[in-house]
Amino acid sequence: MRTIGYQGFGALGACFGCFITSVSPTAPELRTQFSWRVTARHEFSHVLHLVLSRGRVPRWLTEGLAVYEELAMDPSNDRRMERELHSYWKNGEVFPVSELNTAFRGPTILFGYYQGGLIVRHIARDFGFPKLVEIVKAFGKDMGTEAIFRKILGITSKEYDRRFLTYVASKVGSLRLVPRIHEKWLQRLLLRVEKNPKDVEARVLLAQAFTQRNNEVDAGTQIAALKKLDPDNGAIYLLRAQLALRRKDLREARKLFELGFSHGGDDFDSRMAYVRILEKAGRKKKALEQVERAISCWPTCPISGNGSPFATKARLLKALGKKDEALRTLETYVRFNARDYGVYRYLAREFRARGQWAKEKHYLMKARDIDPFDRGLHERLADLFLREGKESRALFLLQIALATPLTKDRSSQKAVPGLKAPKPEDPKRVEARIRIRIAEILESSGDGDGARAMAKKARDLGVELDSDFAERLRKLLR
Incomplete structure (x- = not known):
C-alpha cells in the first residue's frame, strides 16, 4: 500500500532514488516471514548504486549488490537457492551475464536476484570489491556490459561466464539432488534416447522428468525399459519408491528405498522420504542415521518446518534424550536459514534456562x-x-x-x-x-x-x- 497506493505489490521493499519503502513487520500475512532489518539494508544499498551510476545500473547488478549487502550483515542471510541453482546448472541454463537482466521478468525473478548476488560474490572474491564500484560507475558513463568487462576485469563477458560456471560447479556440484528437468533438457533427452535406446543415463533422467510432471504413464515406459537394460539401477529403485509413496503404499516404498540405497542410489529427497517412513514406524535410531545421510546430500539445506533435515534431526535427538545435541543441531540450522522466528525464540528460551546469557541475547x-x-x-x-x-x-x-x-x-x-x-x-x-x-x-x-x-x-x-x-x-x- 505504501509503495504503489494499493495492496498486492509483491516486493518487501522498493527504492525510488533517495526514497525507500518497506512492508511493515506487522503486516498480518507476512508477520515473522521476513527480516525488516535485511530489507532496509537491501533497499538502502540501491540508493548508493543509483547515485554512483547516475540511475543507469542494470537490474542484475543493483540487485546482486543489494543481495551481497545482506550477506555482509550476516552470512546466515544467504538466500540459499541452491536447489534452483543446481537445477539451472544441470540444465545448462545458468544465465550469461549479458542476458541476466531477462531473468527479472516472470517466474525467474527470484533466481535473478540470487544469481546476481553470486556474480557479485564471485567478482569480489576473484577481482576485488573495488572493481565492482568501478563497474557501477562505468555504467553511469553509458558504457555497455562487454566494454566494461574488457576494460575493468580484463576479460570478455563470455570468458567471465566460463569462469562463473566453474564457480557455480564448486558450490553445487557435490550436492546429491535430483534436478528439476526443464523443457529444453527434456527434449534433448528424448533425442538422445531416440538415437541410442540403450542410453541408461538419459532414460533415468527422462523417468525423473516425467514423474516431476505427474506423467506416470511415460515415466512407467522408461522404468520398464530400464528394468531390462539395468535391472539393479539404484536411482530407478528410488524413483519407484517415490511413486509407491504417491499411492500411499508405505511397505512397498520402504522396500524400494532400501533396495535403491543398497544399489548405489542416493539423493536428498529420497533420504528424507525414507526418514518419514521410519519415524512413522517408530524406528527413531534408524531414522536418525538416515537424516544424517540426508544432510550429507545437502549440508547447507535451508528448508524450514517438517521438511527440514535439521529440524527433523533435532526432534529425533530430543526424543532420544539428547537435548544438548538437539540444540546444537538447531544452531547449525539457523546458520543456513535466518528467517525462522520460531526457532530463534525457542533457542533463546532454552539457553536462558541453561544460564547461557550471551547465546540467549544473540537469538533474541x-x-x-x-x-x-x-x-x-x-x-x-x-x-x-x-x-x-x-x-x-x-x-x-x-x-x-x-x-x-x-x-x-x-x-x-x-x-x-x-x-x-x-x-x-x-x-x-x-x-x-x-x-x-x-x-x-x-x-x-x-x-x-x-x-x-x-x-x-x-x-x-x-x-x-x-x-x-x-x-x-x-x-x-x-
Missing part, C-alpha cells in the same frame, strides 16, 4: 530483526544488557518496549509456534513496570528530574503493582 536479537513489535522481548534484552553494564542500550530497549502499541505487541497476542501462549497481563501494569525500570536507569545515570517524571507517570497509571515494583516506585518518588 535475531528474532527482533524479524519482529520488533514485542514488549516482552525488548524487556528481556534490556535485562541482558544491564547484566553487561550497558545501561544506555538497556534504556533504549525499554523505550522501544514502551513505544510498542498494544495492538501490535506480540507478547500480548498468540503464542509463537512451539512455545506456550503468553499469560494475559494488564497492559497498564506492563506500562507501569517498564516506566519504573526506565526511571531507575535515568536515576542511575544522573538524570534525577527525568527519573522522577517517569516515576510519576508510572504512579499516575493507578494500577496495583507487585510488592517488588511497588517498593521500587516508592524509592523513586522519595
Whole structure:
C-alpha cells in the first residue's frame, strides 16, 4: 500500500532514488516471514548504486549488490537457492551475464536476484570489491556490459561466464539432488534416447522428468525399459519408491528405498522420504542415521518446518534424550536459514534456562530483526544488557518496549509456534513496570528530574503493582 497506493505489490521493499519503502513487520500475512532489518539494508544499498551510476545500473547488478549487502550483515542471510541453482546448472541454463537482466521478468525473478548476488560474490572474491564500484560507475558513463568487462576485469563477458560456471560447479556440484528437468533438457533427452535406446543415463533422467510432471504413464515406459537394460539401477529403485509413496503404499516404498540405497542410489529427497517412513514406524535410531545421510546430500539445506533435515534431526535427538545435541543441531540450522522466528525464540528460551546469557541475547536479537513489535522481548534484552553494564542500550530497549502499541505487541497476542501462549497481563501494569525500570536507569545515570517524571507517570497509571515494583516506585518518588 505504501509503495504503489494499493495492496498486492509483491516486493518487501522498493527504492525510488533517495526514497525507500518497506512492508511493515506487522503486516498480518507476512508477520515473522521476513527480516525488516535485511530489507532496509537491501533497499538502502540501491540508493548508493543509483547515485554512483547516475540511475543507469542494470537490474542484475543493483540487485546482486543489494543481495551481497545482506550477506555482509550476516552470512546466515544467504538466500540459499541452491536447489534452483543446481537445477539451472544441470540444465545448462545458468544465465550469461549479458542476458541476466531477462531473468527479472516472470517466474525467474527470484533466481535473478540470487544469481546476481553470486556474480557479485564471485567478482569480489576473484577481482576485488573495488572493481565492482568501478563497474557501477562505468555504467553511469553509458558504457555497455562487454566494454566494461574488457576494460575493468580484463576479460570478455563470455570468458567471465566460463569462469562463473566453474564457480557455480564448486558450490553445487557435490550436492546429491535430483534436478528439476526443464523443457529444453527434456527434449534433448528424448533425442538422445531416440538415437541410442540403450542410453541408461538419459532414460533415468527422462523417468525423473516425467514423474516431476505427474506423467506416470511415460515415466512407467522408461522404468520398464530400464528394468531390462539395468535391472539393479539404484536411482530407478528410488524413483519407484517415490511413486509407491504417491499411492500411499508405505511397505512397498520402504522396500524400494532400501533396495535403491543398497544399489548405489542416493539423493536428498529420497533420504528424507525414507526418514518419514521410519519415524512413522517408530524406528527413531534408524531414522536418525538416515537424516544424517540426508544432510550429507545437502549440508547447507535451508528448508524450514517438517521438511527440514535439521529440524527433523533435532526432534529425533530430543526424543532420544539428547537435548544438548538437539540444540546444537538447531544452531547449525539457523546458520543456513535466518528467517525462522520460531526457532530463534525457542533457542533463546532454552539457553536462558541453561544460564547461557550471551547465546540467549544473540537469538533474541535475531528474532527482533524479524519482529520488533514485542514488549516482552525488548524487556528481556534490556535485562541482558544491564547484566553487561550497558545501561544506555538497556534504556533504549525499554523505550522501544514502551513505544510498542498494544495492538501490535506480540507478547500480548498468540503464542509463537512451539512455545506456550503468553499469560494475559494488564497492559497498564506492563506500562507501569517498564516506566519504573526506565526511571531507575535515568536515576542511575544522573538524570534525577527525568527519573522522577517517569516515576510519576508510572504512579499516575493507578494500577496495583507487585510488592517488588511497588517498593521500587516508592524509592523513586522519595
